[in-house]
Amino acid sequence: MLRMLTAGESHGKSLLAILDGFPAGMKVDTDAINVELKRRQGGYGRGGRMKLEVDEVDIQSGIWQGVTLGSPITLAVINRDYKLERLKDVERPRPGHGDLSGAMKYLGSVRAILERASARETAVRVAAGALAQQLLSLFGISVFGYVLELEKIKTTPSVGTYSELKAIRDASPMYTLDPVADKEIVARVDQATQDGDTLGGIIEVRVDGLPFGLGSHAQWDRKLDGLLAQAVMSIQAIKGVEIGLGFEAARRPGSMVHDPIHFDASRKFEPSLGYTRPTNNAGGLEAGMTNGQPLVVRAAKKPISTLRKPLDSISLKTKEPENAAYERSDVCALAAASVIVETVVALTVAQSFLEKFGNDSILEIQSRYTGYLELARQR
Ligand SMILES: Cc1cc2nc3c(=O)[nH]c(=O)nc-3n(C[C@H](O)[C@H](O)[C@H](O)COP(=O)(O)O)c2cc1C
Structure with missing residues (x-):
């Protein structure tokens, strides 16, 4: 079982993640981890802090000579603006944050x-x-996240190969796949900045190259749709998760929801084993298991809670009305959230992948993976 715990405060010395159950024998590309960390710090509408911090991963355990050992991996990101000891308490809780609930709890x-x-x-x-993405890529599985909508502005995602789409997304100020909509998106963020307001939107993540059978139909806490919903919903400011058509499925008759099953022998050696579906409304998951089609997960991010034009709050000391506290803050962190959702989906899929194929060593997993595909082709 691959498990993760994190530790650390926003202005503390560092953030830490411990990954337990990561297989031995994977060559780690630290630069590729840093690329994702940098992308998380970017995007149009970020506040001043992201310009102060340049995040880099410091691998503190579990890797020797660039290769995973099979022992717990500790990943650290050091806070360059560590100042927790000097910071004062906040007396005016901010709506949309855990300030009031946590102080009471x-x-x-x-x-x-x-x-x-x-x-x-x-x-x-x-x-x-x-790191999970690197593991999945050894098995031809790619995880790709982008921004689909900002507030009410819908994008029309470009179509192309993985590397074409990656180039479009990485050139976009909001990590979208629609250079035309980007102009309107940038103007809307500028307007919100002027108004002292904030914006959210919708993120989509697509996972290609998945085999059949990740997750399970048999028990509630092993269903991959449930695991994805939990993991994605646990990301700060995510308020909704959809798989495939999601809520739209409820608005259509069954004939316009379920994906017919066909077979194309010429595609037998693809992860779909030749089973084709003319539509993918299920988003790659049926009964909690992957079905050989691309996995499609969407997440709704609410607007940032800290507003420069503050909402009503109270003083916790006097209980009298006051404006909510303001600390330097983002106007829109949707692009960053797309990187977070992408990597959280990757970790969750990797957990189910290792549950099916074992997690001791990459060599053993490779042999079990090819053995399984062989058996499934004969089924
Ligand atoms: C990438 C990212 C950046 C964020 N930056 C801020 C910020 O600068 N200011 C802020 O008030 N909230 C920010 N948030 C949102 C809060 O962390 C979040 O709304 C808060 O912790 C309450 O949790 P909840 O929204 O999940 O209920 C950010 C969220 C994400 C995903």
């Missing part, structure tokens, strides 16, 4: 809550997910 300070609730924690989730 722990009978303590708001600072204790906001430091840990902050999305800064996702720096190490991204590092861990980037």
Whole structure:
């Protein structure tokens, strides 16, 4: 079983992720992890802090001479603006944050809550997910995330090969696949910045090259749709998760939802084993298991909670009305969130992949993977 725990405060010394159960024998590309960390810091609409921090992963255990050992991997991202000891408490809880709930739950300070609730924690989730992406890529599986909608602006994603789409996304200020919509998106973020407001939107992640049978139909806590929903929903500011058609499936008759099953022997050696589906409304998952089609996950991100034009709050000392506290903040972190959702999906898929094919060594997994495909082709 591949497990992850994270630790660290937003303005503490560092963020840490421990990955337990990662197989031995994988050559690690540290630069590729840093590329994802840098992408998480980018995107149009970010606040000042992202310009201060240049995140880089510091691998503290589990890797020797660039290769995974099979022992727990510790990934650290050091905070260059460490200042937690000097920071004061916050007296005016911010709507949309855990400030009030956490202070009541722990009978303590708001600072204790906001430091840990902050999305800064996702720096190490991204590092861990980037490592999972490297594992999946050994088996021809790619995980690709992009922004689909900003507020009410819908994009029309370009069509192309993986490397063409990656080039379009990486050139986009909001990590979309639509250079035309980007102009409107940038103008909308500029307007929100002027208004002291914030914006959210919708992210889509696509996983290609998946074999049949990741996840399970048999038990609620092993179903991959359920695991994805939990993992993606746990990302700060994500308020909805859809797989395939998602909520739209409820608005259509069955004949316009379910994907017919065909067979094309010439595609027998693809991960789909030749079973083709003219549509992919299920988003690659049926009964909690992958069905050989691309996995499609969407996530809805709410607008940033800290507003320069603050909402009503109260003073926790006097209980009198006050404006909510303001700390330097993003106007729109949707592009960054697309990197987080992408890597969180990668980690979740990697967990189910290792559950099916074992997690001791890459060599053994490769042999079990090819053996399984062979058997499934004969089924
Ligand atoms: C990439 C990213 C960056 C964020 N940056 C900020 C920020 O600068 N200011 C802020 O108030 N909230 C920010 N948030 C949102 C909060 O972390 C989140 O809304 C808060 O922790 C409450 O959790 P919840 O929205 O999941 O209920 C960010 C979220 C993400 C995913």
